[in-house]
Amino acid sequence: MRVARSWLLGTSVAAICGIGGTAEAQTRRFDVPAQSASTGVLVFAHQAGIQILVSTPVAAGVRTNRVQGSMDVTAALRMLLAGTDLVPVRTGGAITLKRQPAISHAAYTPAADQPVAAPAEQPAAPPPAAPAEAAPDDAQDIVVTGIRASLQQSINVKRAAGNIVDVITAQDIGKLPDQNVAESMSRITGVQITRREGDGSNFTVRGISQNRLEINGRTFLGPGAGGNASLESVSPEIIASIVVAKSPTADMPEGALGATVNLKTKRPLDLADLVVSGRVQGAYTDQAKHLGYRGSALVSKNFSDTLGVLASAAYSNTHTRGYSFDTGGWTRTNNIDGNGDGVNDPGLFRPNRFMARIFDRQEQRLTLNSSIQYRPADQWEIILDGTYTRLKRERSSANYQILLNDNDMGAVADENGTVVSGTFNNVTVRPLVYDEPTEFRSTNLGFSTKYDGDIVKVSADASYSKGRGTDGGPGASFAYVVVPRAGRTANATIDFTKGNPVPDLDLTSNFDLNDPSQYQLASVFDGDNITDNSGYDGRVDFTILTDFGPLQSIQVGSRYEKIQFYSESPQSLPTAASLLGRGDLNGDGIITVDELPGLTYGNDQGSFYPGVDGDFPRDILGGTVDKTVARDTLGLPLPRADNIPLGRVSIKDVEQDTLAFYAKGNFTGEIAGLALTGNAGVRYVTLERVSSGYLSDTQPTQAKARFDYWLPSANASLDLRRNLTFRLAAAMVVARPGLNDVGVSFIPLLVSRTGSRGNPTLRPFEATQYDATLEWYFAPSSALTAAAFYKKVNSFTINVTQSETIVGLSEQIDPSTGQPYGQFQITQPTNGSSGTIKGFELAYQQSLRFLPAPFDNLGVQANYTFVDSKTPLIDEATQAALPLPGLSKNSYNLIGFYEDKTFMLRVAYIWRSSSLTGQGSAAAGGSSYAAARGQLDMSAQVNLTPNVRLTVEGINLTRSVERAYLQTPLRLSSSGREDRRVFFGVAATF
Numbered sequence: 001m002r003v004a005r006s007w008l009l010g011t012s013v014a015a016i017c018g019i020g021g022t023a024e025a026q027t028r029r030f031d032v033p034a035q036s037a038s039t040g041v042l043v044f045a046h047q048a049g050i051q052i053l054v055s056t057p058v059a060a061g062v063r064t065n066r067v068q069g070s071m072d073v074t075a076a077l078r079m080l081l082a083g084t085d086l087v088p089v090r091t092g093g094a095i096t097l098k099r100q101p102a103i104s105h106a107a108y109t110p111a112a113d114q115p116v117a118a119p120a121e122q123p124a125a126p127p128p129a130a131p132a133e134a135a136p137d138d139a140q141d142i143v144v145t146g147i148r149a150s151l152q153q154s155i156n157v158k159r160a161a162g163n164i165v166d167v168i169t170a171q172d173i174g175k176l177p178d179q180n181v182a183e184s185m186s187r188i189t190g191v192q193i194t195r196r197e198g199d200g201s202n203f204t205v206r207g208i209s210q211n212r213l214e215i216n217g218r219t220f221l222g223p224g225a226g227g228n229a230s231l232e233s234v235s236p237e238i239i240a241s242i243v244v245a246k247s248p249t250a251d252m253p254e255g256a257l258g259a260t261v262n263l264k265t266k267r268p269l270d271l272a273d274l275v276v277s278g279r280v281q282g283a284y285t286d287q288a289k290h291l292g293y294r295g296s297a298l299v300s301k302n303f304s305d306t307l308g309v310l311a312s313a314a315y316s317n318t319h320t321r322g323y324s325f326d327t328g329g330w331t332r333t334n335n336i337d338g339n340g341d342g343v344n345d346p347g348l349f350r351p352n353r354f355m356a357r358i359f360d361r362q363e364q365r366l367t368l369n370s371s372i373q374y375r376p377a378d379q380w381e382i383i384l385d386g387t388y389t390r391l392k393r394e395r396s397s398a399n400y401q402i403l404l405n406d407n408d409m410g411a412v413a414d415e416n417g418t419v420v421s422g423t424f425n426n427v428t429v430r431p432l433v434y435d436e437p438t439e440f441r442s443t444n445l446g447f448s449t450k451y452d453g454d455i456v457k458v459s460a461d462a463s464y465s466k467g468r469g470t471d472g473g474p475g476a477s478f479a480y481v482v483v484p485r486a487g488r489t490a491n492a493t494i495d496f497t498k499g500n501p502v503p504d505l506d507l508t509s510n511f512d513l514n515d516p517s518q519y520q521l522a523s524v525f526d527g528d529n530i531t532d533n534s535g536y537d538g539r540v541d542f543t544i545l546t547d548f549g550p551l552q553s554i555q556v557g558s559r560y561e562k563i564q565f566y567s568e569s570p571q572s573l574p575t576a577a578s579l580l581g582r583g584d585l586n587g588d589g590i591i592t593v594d595e596l597p598g599l600t601y602g603n604d605q606g607s608f609y610p611g612v613d614g615d616f617p618r619d620i621l622g623g624t625v626d627k628t629v630a631r632d633t634l635g636l637p638l639p640r641a642d643n644i645p646l647g648r649v650s651i652k653d654v655e656q657d658t659l660a661f662y663a664k665g666n667f668t669g670e671i672a673g674l675a676l677t678g679n680a681g682v683r684y685v686t687l688e689r690v691s692s693g694y695l696s697d698t699q700p701t702q703a704k705a706r707f708d709y710w711l712p713s714a715n716a717s718l719d720l721r722r723n724l725t726f727r728l729a730a731a732m733v734v735a736r737p738g739l740n741d742v743g744v745s746f747i748p749l750l751v752s753r754t755g756s757r758g759n760p761t762l763r764p765f766e767a768t769q770y771d772a773t774l775e776w777y778f779a780p781s782s783a784l785t786a787a788a789f790y791k792k793v794n795s796f797t798i799n800v801t802q803s804e805t806i807v808g809l810s811e812q813i814d815p816s817t818g819q820p821y822g823q824f825q826i827t828q829p830t831n832g833s834s835g836t837i838k839g840f841e842l843a844y845q846q847s848l849r850f851l852p853a854p855f856d857n858l859g860v861q862a863n864y865t866f867v868d869s870k871t872p873l874i875d876e877a878t879q880a881a882l883p884l885p886g887l888s889k890n891s892y893n894l895i896g897f898y899e900d901k902t903f904m905l906r907v908a909y910i911w912r913s914s915s916l917t918g919q920g921s922a923a924a925g926g927s928s929y930a931a932a933r934g935q936l937d938m939s940a941q942v943n944l945t946p947n948v949r950l951t952v953e954g955i956n957l958t959r960s961v962e963r964a965y966l967q968t969p970l971r972l973s974s975s976g977r978e979d980r981r982v983f984f985g986v987a988a989t990f
């Protein structure tokens with residue numbers, strides 16, 4: 001019964017806790033140094049891929065043997081325990097180590113136990129007997145399945161690692177309600193994610209965005225800006241574990257200031273001989289009021305123990321709706337009277353606009369993954385991996401804008417100079433509709449091979465990646481920019497004082513604002529963001545085993561990587577006047593809305609921001625537009641760098657070559673009778689970068705940069721007590737700036753008169769970091785850990801914003817105002833001076849097995865991170881020091897679960913405090929912040945049969961609002977709310 005249950009837990013967990021004889025008969029490669037039993041057993045269990053339980057008193061004072069080479073798990077276990085008085089005993093679905101003779105311990109009832117291997121004195125013992133079919137209930141205390149097995153597995157990996165890591169494993173990933181791999185990552189201590197349109201899309205570790213993302217230890221290159229992977233398109237179902245390494249070792253590829261995050265995909269020989277699993281779910285989104293679906297399937301087959309083939313696919317088709325409000329920034333002005341004394345007051349801030357947006361999206365995501373694993377000989381392994389992801393998002397949005405001005409009557413300014421209410425006369429009303437699709441595709445191929453000789457181990461790895469995208473949104477693609485026809489005027493009374501996600505707005509006008517025939521074309525906005533990235537890397541690593549005092553082994557290796565990143569962000573803005581020939585059908589000198597091809601107005605989008613308090617227009621004019629029809633009919637050029645004026649200056653074409661060598665020693669020893677393990681090494685990195693682009697449409701340019709670094713690192717781990725480990729780590733690290741920042745490019749945003757410029761001379765971040773952790777594993781599946789970190793950053797990248805006149809652009813007339821564009825606020829990354837990042841993390845997880853039934857099925861996971869930073873960033877408006885952008889000082893995760901034989905419930909809450917998102921100029925309202933936000937997610941599962949279960953998952957259950965502001969919370973810059981998403985269906989594993 002219990003054995004069957006361990007199989008039903010799923011594909012990924014079969015190897016973790018499915019001790020059905022198969023796992024023990026498998027040949028594995030072992031490299032377990034002699035050490036204290038409390039860590040030796042964990043290292044061994046990790047390498048064996050099985051679950052072994054050993055209680056604290058049993059492990060006390062015992063040292064386990066060195067296990068070296070390829071052999072079956074049973075033989076290896078025998079070697080590990082030879083000469084000790086520890087005996088492996090099978091209890092239900094797990095192996096427990098006991099003293100010989102068995103220690104009497106309430107939780108370790110020996111009655112039902114069967115020895116799985118003879119004591120070390122009898123090496124000729126027969127292989128393990130078949131597992132007990134039914135163990136008595138009192139043995140259940142030590143049979144770890146489901147979430148608990150997963151927590152224990154994560155603990156095992158963390159304890160066995162030579163550096164400071166945090167881990168989440170497949171069973172956990174599968175039981176969390178996550179839509180994509182970024183959301184799974186967010187459950188790990190210190191990892192925070194940013195969301196885009198309701199999906200986790202990017203991440204920081206300990207508040208730091210300069211991290212390295214790997215898939216199976218290789219650079220995870222994708223279609224995003226700078227070559228980033230599109231995490232929102234990667235299904236968690238292909239992942240076996242996520243390992244977040246917070247302190248580096250010399251053999252790890254450089255490039256992380258925060259952490260290296262490795263997504264390990266599932267591999268067949270880690271699973272049972274034949275696994276077939278699948279899932280079908282309905283996907284309900286409550287703002288879109290749409291029922292979509294998602295499904296996944298995995299087949300893994302092993303042919304003997306030498307060849308395994310795995311293939312999986314995940315597909316989803318959903319509709320989502322998002323609401324957002326946006327002021328488009330704030331403007332400092334001297335032309336408004338903010339206290340009613342009839343005299344204008346200098347330095348007040350007024351909102352640029354009131355913009356209401358309703359996004360409707362139809363999304364299809366596909367993730368394909370395959371792996372072939374071949375062991376032609378005991379010591380030799382070959383693996384081929386392939387992953388393909390595609391995200392297609394058809395997005396149309398109603399974008400209702402009221403452009404504000406300095407013509408503000410009855411304005412009230414608060415003590416910060418923020419105009420919090422007033423009546424703006426002669427505002428421009430623009431009911432726009434956008435057609436803005438996004439598509440990301442990426443392919444990652446990998447080959448690796450290992451030969452584990454008795455003295456020398458060799459591994460080689462090569463990979464190729466390609467990612468392409470067209471990202472037209474939000475707001476980056478096609479719209480007809482319409483304005484009221486002559487003689488139509490409107491006034492807007494706006495009030496931010498209630499602190500709602502949308503300010504109160506009262507519009508008065510001499511025309512029907514929701515009548516499309518009252519508007520005419522001012523210009524067309526047609527833009528896109530196109531990426532075409534590719535790269536390959538290769539590495540070779542040698543491990544030489546030694547018996548030279550405490551030095552256990554020496555590792556040396558080399559790695560080469562080439563990345564090519566290309567992006568262009570063309571924007572075409574033809575004016576109405578230039579389109580009269582094709583667009584003015586009746587020859588009256590203007591292009592009215594009914595003359596615009598591909599455009600349909602209507603109120604199909606429904607009410608704006610239902611359920612949010614506030615007195616603002618709910619019934620906004622929306623519609624749809626088809627940009628293909630528009631371009632064809634009006635003869636508009638496709639927005640590509642080569643097709644349109646100023647197109648080429650947006651090109652970022654960066655080629656980056658990195659070559660690295662390293663040497664590292666691994667040691668074990670004792671200090672004052674305490675077991676000490678560790679490693680120390682150095683990595684040499686040389687990086688060459690060529691940034692190509694254009695200064696004007698006809699003037700190509702190129703800039704080269706080269707950097708060399710020596711990066712020493714050391715990790716040490718000391719077992720203070722049997723279940724108490726202290727670790728110290730120190731390293732010099734570099735984090736390359738995002739390739740998106742180092743292109744020769746200039747990208748203007750005409751609407752906001754802002755823009756960005758790349759910097760091809762930007763240097764990597766360099767930092768020296770120190771880490772310490774104290775890890776207490778006080779019970780099975782339970783841990784209490786504390787970590788402290790300090791990073792001295794020698795060269796921050798800072799964004800500098802300055803006012804510029806852009807020749808060829810500033811003098812052009814903005815069709816929405818009739819005035820020249822004038823000055824632009826241009827932001828450029830530059831090398832800054834030094835600073836520090838420091839903080840601590842606390843993590844606690846426990847299975848509440850000591851409680852009376854049924855509460856003993858409860859468990860809790862909680863973690864908290866505090867981060868503080870000192871940077872050279874100065875707020876231009878207040879002259880105060882600013883923290884690192886993206887860093888939330890406080891963040892936490894709280895997960896509670898209940899799991900018994902038939903039912904599982906998991907509730908997860910994530911919260912982070914406010915964070916600086918960008919350094920802004922005082923003239924534009926000051927620096928930008930994201931407000932604190934929490935999100936509640938849950939998942940539940942009912943096991944109908946050992947193979948089939950019902951599943952329900954809910955995301956964003958409280959439908960929490962995301963808010964951003966400038967300088968002070970009342971200077972609201974945006975707010976947004978996404979769907980509550982519910983998935984329900986059936987899953988089966990055979």
Ligand SMILES: [Ca+2]
Nearest residue numbers: 337338339343
């Ligand atoms: Ca005044």
Ligand SMILES: [Ca+2]
Nearest residue numbers: 584588590591
């Ligand atoms: Ca006309």
